[in-house]
Amino acid sequence: MRFLILLALACFASPVAGQTEAEDLRSAERALLERAIELPTVAGRTEDFRKLTKLLSEELRKAGISQITIKDHDGTQTLIARWSAPRPSGKKPILFMAHMDVVEADAADWKHPPFELREEDGYYLGRGTADNKGQLIGLVLALQELHRQGFQPSRDIILLITGDEETTGNGARRATTEWRDLVDAEYAINFDAGGGSVLSDGTVEAFIMQLAEKTVADFRLTALNRGGHSSSPRPDNAIYALAGALKAIEAHRFTPMLNDATRAQFQLFADRDKGRLGELIKAWLNDPTNRERADLVEANLIGYTRTRCVATMISGGHAPNALAQKAEANVNCRIFPGMKTEEVRLQLQALAGPDVNVSLVEGSATPDSDPSPLRGDLMQAYMEALRTRFPDAVVTPFMSSYATDGAFVRNAGIPVYGISGDWGIVGKPTGSHGLDERMLVDAFHGQVPILVELIRRLAI
Numbered sequence: 001m002r003f004l005i006l007l008a009l010a011c012f013a014s015p016v017a018g019q020t021e022a023e024d025l026r027s028a029e030r031a032l033l034e035r036a037i038e039l040p041t042v043a044g045r046t047e048d049f050r051k052l053t054k055l056l057s058e059e060l061r062k063a064g065i066s067q068i069t070i071k072d073h074d075g076t077q078t079l080i081a082r083w084s085a086p087r088p089s090g091k092k093p094i095l096f097m098a099h100m101d102v103v104e105a106d107a108a109d110w111k112h113p114p115f116e117l118r119e120e121d122g123y124y125l126g127r128g129t130a131d132n133k134g135q136l137i138g139l140v141l142a143l144q145e146l147h148r149q150g151f152q153p154s155r156d157i158i159l160l161i162t163g164d165e166e167t168t169g170n171g172a173r174r175a176t177t178e179w180r181d182l183v184d185a186e187y188a189i190n191f192d193a194g195g196g197s198v199l200s201d202g203t204v205e206a207f208i209m210q211l212a213e214k215t216v217a218d219f220r221l222t223a224l225n226r227g228g229h230s231s232s233p234r235p236d237n238a239i240y241a242l243a244g245a246l247k248a249i250e251a252h253r254f255t256p257m258l259n260d261a262t263r264a265q266f267q268l269f270a271d272r273d274k275g276r277l278g279e280l281i282k283a284w285l286n287d288p289t290n291r292e293r294a295d296l297v298e299a300n301l302i303g304y305t306r307t308r309c310v311a312t313m314i315s316g317g318h319a320p321n322a323l324a325q326k327a328e329a330n331v332n333c334r335i336f337p338g339m340k341t342e343e344v345r346l347q348l349q350a351l352a353g354p355d356v357n358v359s360l361v362e363g364s365a366t367p368d369s370d371p372s373p374l375r376g377d378l379m380q381a382y383m384e385a386l387r388t389r390f391p392d393a394v395v396t397p398f399m400s401s402y403a404t405d406g407a408f409v410r411n412a413g414i415p416v417y418g419i420s421g422d423w424g425i426v427g428k429p430t431g432s433h434g435l436d437e438r439m440l441v442d443a444f445h446g447q448v449p450i451l452v453e454l455i456r457r458l459a460i
């Protein structure tokens, strides 16, 4: 009888103990995210970057990573750390990337203060939860867990954590040039891209691996004129010349392009969509030279079939009763990988005509970056890691229409793969760069075991 009672006690006792342990872990994970969110690492707030690199360094030391270099540069900081393989296999290191900086958030527009972590309706709210502190902290927690489990990588793992991804990209640019010896690697995993979309019933729509990203460039269109009195207009006119150039750019369609990533994206979309758009995409993929179909696909899935440019700012003239001496516009372009920035400028110049000068806005362009080659081993490792949580997970290659630090690293000859262990719910925006930014509580904690499995598979 006593024996039975003991057994019964044991049955009750063990789940309670297990639950407490899980709860402790959860609150420790949450506490670290909270500390990171509370530091408003917005461009220009150098002191907050210093506090965050200090916090990250302490946490990395807990993961047994003590080779940490902090670069103080351009009003921000970049943290580079190395987990050296105790018995190196001879394989080149893997570079892990994430960023500390966040986009400015105006507290007056938010429901709650942006730099305080809040939990609401199954989400963690706060600036940086979705981009990129949630994933950065997830990575640190995964490294700590691997250390706790006694994992020993067979190749070096390098971390590149930048502090200006959202603005200048100086950290990534310097890392791949001035500090190249610290970050040189066979390939990079960028935790600022990738991730999954899951339906509200828990079925996976898709997880994406970002292989390519569009690059960004701003072009200035300038029309100059000798001006004069508005009572005697002439055919030459700066404002009309600029307007004509902008209308020509509006009507222009760049040549459609495809790469491994976009082909897989379109294929997945066509397979899932049983309607007319799916049919249209299939027909276009069968004959990518068909411009008419490409234009229709682009109208529905904007930004994925080619380079796109759009006028975003305009100014000109100096008085209501004078002919303008100057009219200017800014045209923002998202350039398809494989197309050079200068090629885009030449096309815009041809469209603008001789009376309007088209020049690249200095410092606006992210570097040209070719898509990274598809790697079966990475796709497999990512999928296996995801399946520890989502048995039906599928991974599809992806090209993003926005740019990240990955562009600098690809440009330097290191292939980059955007992977993330977290996910969102289809149709529920995360507010990244916008209002009331959020990350699923389940995804924040759930990414850690996925990343542990992923890193184990990549670095064993």
Ligand SMILES: [Zn+2]
Binding pocket: 099, 131, 132, 165, 192, 404
């Ligand atoms: Zn980001």
